[in-house]
Amino acid sequence: MAYLEKLQTAINARQSLLCVGLDPDLARLPTHFPSTPDGAFRFLRAIIGSTSDFACAYKPNLAFFEALGPAGLELLQATLAVIPSDIPVIGDAKRGDVGHTAHQYAVALFERYHVDAVTVNPYLGEDALEPFLAHADRGIYVVCRTSNPGAAAVQNLPVQRNGETRPLYEHVALLVQSWNRNQNCGLVVGATAPAELSQIRRLTPHLPLLVPGVGEQGGDLVTAVAVHREDAPVVINASRSILYASRGSDFASAAAIVARNLRDAIRRAFPS
Amino acid sequence: MAYLEKLQTAINARQSLLCVGLDPDLARLPTHFPSTPDGAFRFLRAIIGSTSDFACAYKPNLAFFEALGPAGLELLQATLAVIPSDIPVIGDAKRGDVGHTAHQYAVALFERYHVDAVTVNPYLGEDALEPFLAHADRGIYVVCRTSNPGAAAVQNLPVQRNGETRPLYEHVALLVQSWNRNQNCGLVVGATAPAELSQIRRLTPHLPLLVPGVGEQGGDLVTAVAVHREDAPVVINASRSILYASRGSDFASAAAIVARNLRDAIRRAFPS
Helix, strand or coil, rough: CCHHHHHHHHHHHHHHCEEEEEEEEEEEECCCCCCCCCHHHHHHHHHHHHHHHCCCEEEEEEEHHCCCCCHHHHHHHHHHHCCCCCCCCEEEEEECCCCCCCCCHHHHHHHCCCCCEECCCCCHHHHHHHHCCCCCCEEEEEECCCCCCCCCCCCCCCCCCCEEEEEEEHHHHHHHHCCCCCCCEEEEECCHHHHHHHHHHCCCCCCCCEECCCCCCCCCHHHHHHECCEECEEEEEHHHHHHCCCCCCCCCHHHHHHHHHHHHHHHHCCCC | CCCHHHHHHHHHCCCCCCCECCCCEEEEEECCCCCHHHHHHHHHHHHHHHHHCCCCCCEEEEHHHHHCCHHHHHHHHHHHHCCCCCEEEEEEEEEEEEECHHHHHHHHHHCCCCCCCEEEEECHHHHHHHHHHHCCCEEEEEEECCCCCCHHHHHCCEEECCCEEEHHHHHHHHHHHCCCCCCCEEEECCCCHHHHHHHHHHHHHHHCCEEEECCCCCCCCCHHHHECCCECCCEEEEEHHHCCCCCCCCCHHHHHCCCHHHHHHHHHHHCC
């Protein structure tokens, strides 16, 4: 099943747009777990078990696994194996490199770890993303407008084309639309930039969106929900606010409560 | 010793600007080695042994290691351990993500693998690179103008600022210059774009440059050498043309010959 179909099925089955980000930080594990990759595995397995009724996707953030060295990649494999097979996995890697190198990153993500979708960086252009785009059955979320405070210094630079001036992130959104011949592209747009999010949806009504930044980063849920379309879904990611809801022995139920509440807040944010 | 000083010492000791890229591809190993991570280790160890008189730096390309799964990261660790300690290592990872994630990537590269320098992506802005930039003793090469055919579609977009219009890559070069308060920034500029390389050197005379694209990609060596400055050195990378010079039992000596010839061609390209 292609990524988009798998995602839509998971959204419908759970009536949820919530994506749970998996950012294992050994320093923030429940206090009764050892600060080791094995402790992180037991933690993530319990988190997945307690949140899988509320999540339309899981998003492992590769940086947190890589920070643990080779054992962190074994942790990633073990974690992926306990995610229910009907829930799509977005490998959050933000990769971007020239074609023959991008090919190896695609091998790593799609053939070693078998993720359903990835995040990638647009700066190197279309041929650098081609090894990802060529996988018609996988989702390719291209970073467009990020949630960090300094994003605008590059992403909002005014670009002149055909007599019009647009911020760079709008130009990137239009480029990605033109790269979407396999109907597998989407965009990463942070909820902390609601005006930009609305404008990107106007420009590219048919691209799925991955929207981080609603949890600890405090982004705007109403706008994130307003840009959802059934054929171009929005997945709304929260990571730390769910994972680290409690460091006590109740961590899994605390995570489930935050996840359920966020799923419900997303539902309520829909225009009635 | 800070990265730049270590690099300058290696350049002077070997009278070489050649960086040898380490891109282990199991399908291209010498035919008498098994197509396994262990075969790749024996291959890379011999390549390093035979080229270390000619190389001022080694540049492991993380994609090729990651494509092998967790065992590939063990291969990376084993490979790093056999690089002579006076030759700096550039971890070619092109990472770029929001601050708390970038911090984890910096942990992976600097604290797990102990590389002397890294490549990173500018699209997310300064705060996303801060966890790298804060390491004053490491080198941070920011992707500016890449060597791939499609780079211009994004990197040459005309950006308007203060009444001037510049291609995006020039604007990125100027931004990186403004982020260089720790004197540890450099730029990645492909030798396949010699006009852009010269212009970037005019704009940012004090930034070290990492120049890929002279080997199989056919870039311009004369321009790459012309932009070298003793206080802002250019390192000229070749990967596949050296690594895969022969698949026979002579692979190590064949690699040494290509590396020595390229080092000598770089020397000859200096204006006399």
